[in-house]
């Protein structure tokens with residue numbers, strides 16, 4: 287079973303993921319972007335305000351392809367539950383926002399385009415916990431350490447997440463991430479237990 291944690295920067299994904307890792311020794315915990323050489327290329331691109339958004343999409347996607355073959359598929363094949371802090375929905379939400387002014391050919395919708403790029407090779411999550419937070423609180427918590435962590439951009443990202451949830455409501459579990467850290471972590475823990483026990 288593949289579970290993913292998604293949400294805006296600062297929504298508390300890593301805090302919840304670290305708490306889960308401490309209490310679930312048999313689960314494979316992983317994340318995107320990764321720390322591979324593809325992840326290093328992603329980090330360089332994120333540090334460049336002038337990076338081409340389409341080139342950046344393909345860097346994140348290359349990192350995802352490597353993550354799938356090196357970590358996700360082997361762990362699932364070995365029967366492990368996998369929990370990933372960010373996964374393909376991050377590309378759909380963030381890079382669709384970055385590409386919104388890019389005028390893809392035939393006025394193609396960026397989100398549909400990114401979905402079409404992933405479909406032939408990716409492995410969809412079985413369930414996704416979405417930590418829901420307003421862009422202002424998200425940007426304040428994240429502290430604007432990279433170019434994505436700005437409230438105006440995160441507003442577009444949040445709209446894209448809502449589109450993803452509308453398109454696949456049974457896969458997503460929404461958690462109100464504006465509450466205290468311990469309340470959010472407890473809620474995520476409960477959902478993970480339920481999802482894993484019900485699998």
Ligand SMILES: Nc1ncnc2c1ncn2[C@@H]1O[C@H](COP(=O)(O)OP(=O)(O)OP(=O)(O)O)[C@@H](O)[C@H]1O
Pocket residue numbers: 293294295296297298299300301302427428463464465466467468470
């Ligand atoms: N529920 C909460 N209330 C207040 N602060 C929180 C809460 N959850 C996390 N934080 C704090 O907000 C900051 C960002 O948290 P965290 O790194 O877990 O978010 P994230 O979603 O993983 O962000 P990013 O996507 O940018 O890595 C940290 O300083 C963390 O301690």
Ligand SMILES: Cc1cn([C@H]2C[C@H](O)[C@@H](COP(=O)(O)O)O2)c(=O)[nH]c1=O
Pocket residue numbers: 295318319332346372373374376377378380381432434435
């Ligand atoms: C996987 C992925 C990530 N991003 C963005 C989202 C964040 O701003 C940064 C790094 O993520 P972290 O959780 O702060 O480590 O990258 C993205 O735009 N597209 C993606 O596919």
